[in-house]
Amino acid sequence: MSTEAPEGTDTGLGSAERVHRRDGSAVLRVSEAGAFHLAGDPDNPDDDERMILNMGPSHPSTHGVLRLMLEMEGETVLRTKPVIGYLHTGMEKTGENLSYLQGPTNVTRMDYAAPLFSELAFSLATEKLLGIEVPPRATWIRMLMCELNRVASHLLFQATNGMDLGAVSMMIYGWREREEVLRFFEKVTGLRMNHNYIRPGGVAADLPDGWQDDVRRLLDLIPPRLDEYDTLLTGQPIFRERLQGVGVMTPAEALALSATGPILRSTGYAWDLRRDEPYLAYDQVDFDVLVGTYGDSFDRFAIRLNETRESLRIVEQILDQMPSGDYRTQDKKVTPPPRVRIDDSMEALIHHFKIFTEGFHVPEGEVYVAVESPRGELGCYLVSDGGPNPYRMHIRGPSFVNLQTLPHLMEGGLIADAVAVISSVDPIMGEVDR
Amino acid sequence: MTTIVPETSSFDQRVLHPLPDQLLATVGDLHDEGFLTAVDVTAVDYLTHPGRTDLPADVCPERFEVVVSLHAHQRHERVRLRVQVPADDPVVPSLFDLYPGTEAMEREVFDLFGISFDGHPDMTRILLPEEWEGHPLRKDVDTGRIPVQFREAPVQR
Amino acid sequence: MRRLPILGDVSRVADDGLEGLEHNFVTARIEDLVKWSRARSCWPATFGLACCAIEMMATGAAHYDLARYGMEVFRASPRQADLMIVAGRVSQKMAPILRQIYDQMMEPKWVISMGVCASSGGMFNNYAIVQGVDQVVPVDVYAPGCPPGPETLMHAILTLHENIRTGELTRRRIDNDGGAAIHVEAPPPEGTTEQPVQLGRR
Numbered sequence: 001m002s003t004e005a006p007e008g009t010d011t012g013l014g015s016a017e018r019v020h021r022r023d024g025s026a027v028l029r030v031s032e033a034g035a036f037h038l039a040g041d042p043d044n045p046d047d048d049e050r051m052i053l054n055m056g057p058s059h060p061s062t063h064g065v066l067r068l069m070l071e072m073e074g075e076t077v078l079r080t081k082p083v084i085g086y087l088h089t090g091m092e093k094t095g096e097n098l099s100y101l102q103g104p105t106n107v108t109r110m111d112y113a114a115p116l117f118s119e120l121a122f123s124l125a126t127e128k129l130l131g132i133e134v135p136p137r138a139t140w141i142r143m144l145m146c147e148l149n150r151v152a153s154h155l156l157f158q159a160t161n162g163m164d165l166g167a168v169s170m171m172i173y174g175w176r177e178r179e180e181v182l183r184f185f186e187k188v189t190g191l192r193m194n195h196n197y198i199r200p201g202g203v204a205a206d207l208p209d210g211w212q213d214d215v216r217r218l219l220d221l222i223p224p225r226l227d228e229y230d231t232l233l234t235g236q237p238i239f240r241e242r243l244q245g246v247g248v249m250t251p252a253e254a255l256a257l258s259a260t261g262p263i264l265r266s267t268g269y270a271w272d273l274r275r276d277e278p279y280l281a282y283d284q285v286d287f288d289v290l291v292g293t294y295g296d297s298f299d300r301f302a303i304r305l306n307e308t309r310e311s312l313r314i315v316e317q318i319l320d321q322m323p324s325g326d327y328r329t330q331d332k333k334v335t336p337p338p339r340v341r342i343d344d345s346m347e348a349l350i351h352h353f354k355i356f357t358e359g360f361h362v363p364e365g366e367v368y369v370a371v372e373s374p375r376g377e378l379g380c381y382l383v384s385d386g387g388p389n390p391y392r393m394h395i396r397g398p399s400f401v402n403l404q405t406l407p408h409l410m411e412g413g414l415i416a417d418a419v420a421v422i423s424s425v426d427p428i429m430g431e432v433d434r
Numbered sequence: 435m436t437t438i439v440p441e442t443s444s445f446d447q448r449v450l451h452p453l454p455d456q457l458l459a460t461v462g463d464l465h466d467e468g469f470l471t472a473v474d475v476t477a478v479d480y481l482t483h484p485g486r487t488d489l490p491a492d493v494c495p496e497r498f499e500v501v502v503s504l505h506a507h508q509r510h511e512r513v514r515l516r517v518q519v520p521a522d523d524p525v526v527p528s529l530f531d532l533y534p535g536t537e538a539m540e541r542e543v544f545d546l547f548g549i550s551f552d553g554h555p556d557m558t559r560i561l562l563p564e565e566w567e568g569h570p571l572r573k574d575v576d577t578g579r580i581p582v583q584f585r586e587a588p589v590q591r
Numbered sequence: 592m593r594r595l596p597i598l599g600d601v602s603r604v605a606d607d608g609l610e611g612l613e614h615n616f617v618t619a620r621i622e623d624l625v626k627w628s629r630a631r632s633c634w635p636a637t638f639g640l641a642c643c644a645i646e647m648m649a650t651g652a653a654h655y656d657l658a659r660y661g662m663e664v665f666r667a668s669p670r671q672a673d674l675m676i677v678a679g680r681v682s683q684k685m686a687p688i689l690r691q692i693y694d695q696m697m698e699p700k701w702v703i704s705m706g707v708c709a710s711s712g713g714m715f716n717n718y719a720i721v722q723g724v725d726q727v728v729p730v731d732v733y734a735p736g737c738p739p740g741p742e743t744l745m746h747a748i749l750t751l752h753e754n755i756r757t758g759e760l761t762r763r764r765i766d767n768d769g770g771a772a773i774h775v776e777a778p779p780p781e782g783t784t785e786q787p788v789q790l791g792r793r
Contacts, residue, residue: 027537029556031564057685058692060637060667064644065685085561086685087641090719092546093570093577105714112642128445156645159652175652182649193642193738255470255507258535271507365488367445368474368503368514379474381501385483396474396503404538430641433561433682562719563684570718578718 026411028071028081050078053415057086063160063422064429068406075414080407084400087433095393099359100126101334103390105196107380110395111431112193114153116146117373118395118431119198121380124279125369126200129362129384130334135326136281138202143280144215144318145188145197146371147311151222152181153374154308157426158229161301164423165242167233177225184214201335202328215319219312226308234302243298247409247421250295257408258401261376262303263425267295273372285317297424304374304426334360359388375399375426397431440490448513451493457517458527461504464513465532469504472533473512475540476501477519477547481573489516497521498549502529502536519549528554546571622758629673629699630756633748636672637665638692641679643706643738650741662748669695674751675728676744680708681721693728701760703747704730707737731760 056067065086071079095106103126107118120142127134155178162170182192187208189195197204233239249259251269264271272289274282287310292299328335336355337348362384370379376398383392402425409421439452439460452460478499480486489495498519505512519526528551529536540551541560548569550557559566568575619627639647651657651665666672669692681689693702704724707713710733712722724730731754734747754760 027556031558057688058638058669060665064639064641085559085563086682086688087680088561088682088684088719089641089680089715090570090578090717091715093719094715094717097577109642109714112645172653175649176654179649179652179654192740193645256534258471258473258533258539260473269507276507276510364486365444366478366501368447368512370473377473379503381474381476381503383478385486391483392478394474394476396476400538400542401535404535561684566683575718577716 026079026407028069028079028407030069030081055418057083063427066403066422066427066429066432068418068422070410070415070418072415075416077410077413077415077418080410080418082403082406084403084429084432087429089430089434091434092393092395095390097389099388100200100362100390101355101359103393104199105194107393107395108194108196109430110397110434111373111375111378111399111428113156113428114149114374115194116142116149116198117371117378118380119196120146120280121369121371121373121378121395122382122393123198123200124371125367125380125382126362128367128369129365129382130200130331130360131363132201132329132331132334134202134329136323137206137325138327138329139280140318140322141203141207141327142198143282143285144207144315144322145185145203146280147314147318148181148184148215148218150311150374151218151308151315152178152185154304154311155181157304157374158233161423161426162233164419165239167239170229170233173225173229173232177222180218180221184211184218187211187214199328201331202326206327212319215315219316219319222312223309226305229305234305240298242417242420243296243301243424245294245296245298246413246417247297247300247424248295249405249409253408254295254405257405259376259405260398261372261374261402262300262307263376263402263405265290265303266292266299268293273370273377277370279369279371284321285314287311287314297420300424300426307374361386361388362390370396373398375428375431376402395431395434397434399425399427399429399431400434403427403432440493442488442490444488444514448511450513450515451490452515452517454517454519454526457502457515458529460515461502461529461532464504468506468509469511469513471505471507472502472529472536472539473505474501474503475529475536475543477543477549477571479547479571479573481521493518498524498547500526500543500549524549525552526550527552530554545569548572626756626758626761630752631661633662633674633701633752633755634664634666634672635662635674635676636669636692636696637667638675638689639678640681640685641708643678643709646738646741647676647678647705647744650744655741655745657745657748660745660748660752669693670697672696673699674701674703676703676705677709677724677728677730678705678738680706680713680715681724681727682719683721686721686727689724690727699761701732701751701755702728702730703732703734703744703751705734705744705747706739707735710735713737729764 050073053070053072055070057065067083069081069083070077091106091110095103098106103122104119107122108115110118155174159171159174186192189197249267251267254264254267268291270289270291275289290303290306292303336352341348342352364384364386366383368379368381370377378398379396381394382390385391406425410418439450439456442449450460478501480499481497486495496518498521500517500519502515503512517526526549528540530553538560540554544550544557545559545561546569649655651663657663675693704710708715709724712720721727732747732751734743736743
């Protein structure tokens with residue numbers, strides 16, 4: 001991907017004065033009471049113009065319930081403190097009380113823009129602990145659904161990013177295309193969001209008849225619309241002006257701050273778990289890992305726009321290569337018997353009842369599995385004590401970690417750019433707070 | 435590597451078991467080896483599961499365990515460090531100086547488990563309100579189920 | 592939905608134009624007109640919390656188009672809003688802020704509890720989530736679902752409109768003394784240490 005930076009844009013790459021940001025001096029570390037004393041004295045005319053500006057948690061541009069405490073001097077942002085936890089749901093505690101089959105129901109509500117990825121990470125971790133193989137068709141169905149989910153998630157980003165920057169019509173367009181993808185999801189999983197579709201052992205149901213036609217329709221429909229966005233946004237001077245050179249980050253900073261996903265790639269560091277640590281069947285499909293050049297908000301926008309195209313390219317290959325066979329493993333330990341057998345066989349009924357009441361026992365051990373979600377590395381750390389519930393279930397949310405880059409991206413920028421930076425980091429608060 | 439720590443493997447991933455006072459030296463060595471990113475910092479409370487079998491013989495199991503995942507992108511390698519933390523003195527040295535990205539994760543562990551990190555610049559609660567009491571992910575803290583009451587619900591017979 | 596009875600026969604207004612001035616006067620009681628206008632200009636506050644917020648935004652977008660009901664003007668400031676759609680799970684940390692935003696809204700104000708998490712805590716029956724937003728603010732309409740689809744939300748909104756128009760909600764509010772028996776502890780007197788907001792009991 002190539003993007004042009006206007007003359008004189010500080011790319012941040014290799015500039016020595018930016019290295020100091022790694023020590024975290026851009027992070028505001030005060031309590032609310034401390035912030036009161038930090039701000040300048042309003043009665044003293046000689047005092048500087050430093051003040052603390054509070055954004056959120058109910059603010060239209062903070063993507064939900066993110067709250068930022070910004071230390072400002074005039075219109076310049078000095079230090080920032082992201083205050084999170086307004087959506088803390090205790091999912092990791094709840095996950096310890098749910099069986100492995102119920103687990104995806106819980107984790108799917110974390111990243112509600114890309115729910116299937118949380119389910120995938122949880123299911124892969126459970127399968128690793130169980131030591132079971134998933135049939136190829138289940139693997140490819142998972143890939144198909146995840147890539148379409150990535151498309152939906154990036155479209156959501158385009159919509160909200162446009163809205164935050166004042167391109168309100170973009171919001172309507174983004175939702176319009178996302179709605180098309182959701183319609184397919186509803187057909188397959190029964191729900192528009194929070195699907196609980198990918199489960200340990202496979203997927204909940206096979207694809208419906210005629211799914212190829214629906215997917216082909218999406219493949220015909222979305223790429224021309226993406227070209228429209230290109231015309232609408234990418235070449236538009238006002239839009240570029242608001243994003244280029246705003247929120248710049250170097251690869252070294254991104255690695256030190258544990259940033260992943262489009263933020264890391266925008267700095268020019270080609271890292272994608274799908275390519276570099278392949279899971280599912282990503283080693284059998286052909287796609288490009290897109291990187292930026294300058295590590296600014298515009299690169300992050302362009303990466304997401306073009307990743308949508310790459311995802312559709314993967315979907316096209318999945319369409320041709322989808323194998324036939326079972327959609328879930330035939331391991332009797334984790335898979336309930338088919339519905340028809342429950343009517344005939346007492347044992348099947350008991351088996352079904354046992355699986356859905358008690359659950360299955362998972363061998364003792366601990367495992368960490370990571371997948372590439374639209375926001376970065378989504379990891380699941382599972383500890384099993386041999387019982388039917390996870391002993392500890394931890395999700396490494398990419399948004400939670402990526403949020404730490406906010407103070408560094410905003411430092412020295414204007415308050416209006418802060419909105420562009422939040423939007424380009426694309427945090428989903430459900431995943432941040434869990 | 436200058437520090438010798440017990441090493442095991444879990445599902446093809448390297449797992450190291452340093453003591454809390456070995457942690458900084460071990461992590462420093464790994465950082466020099468190219469593990470430039472701390473992917474994850476979390477903790478586990480083994481209060482109700484004391485007899486775990488996946489620890490090497492010379493590691494004494496304790497109640498808490500801080501789990502740090504490091505990642506060397508260039509080498510395509512991951513390593514996990516499991517640090518045993520005693521319940522009566524839950525303090526671990528902070529990795530913030532080497533990995534600034536662990537700031538929020540260590541705060542999360544402090545918030546939910548009550549394990550504090552020595553040398554962390556801002557050891558405060560992150561997810562729960564500041565005045566919250568207790569650390570909910572500890573095993574001796576209840577999930578906090580509240581029986582949901584419905585108005586005009588039939589009286590129990 | 593039923594036709595508005597209060598406006599009398601309005602079917603010929605458009606055809607007649609000025610010529611029909613003699614029989615085109617609208618007569619109604621002032622309360623009915625007030626209720627009618629309240630129901631038809633109900634501006635929601637943006638109060639998206641979790642998954643439901645995404646569905647709420649989808650409802651406002653092109654395909655489902657809340658503008659058909661005069662509802663597309665999501666106000667960022669609670670001062671300009673009449674309706675709070677609590678979209679998503681309310682955590683213990685968010686509850687005081689939710690109450691503050693509700694208090695900032697002008698009367699008359701309405702609340703829709705969108706989704707099971709807001710209505711009853713849903714599947715998250717744990718330490719972090721308020722088990723039903725009606726412990727914090729009085730709720731007028733509950734929308735079921737996890738998350739409720741746009742159709743469900745629209746049905747909830749239309750139910751609210753109808754109840755505002757018939758005066759049912761105002762009547763109910765007078766009956767139960769201005770709210771769903773909400774009880775909020777008074778803040779501590781000056782000089783004492785700050786206490787967390789005590790949430791109400793039923």
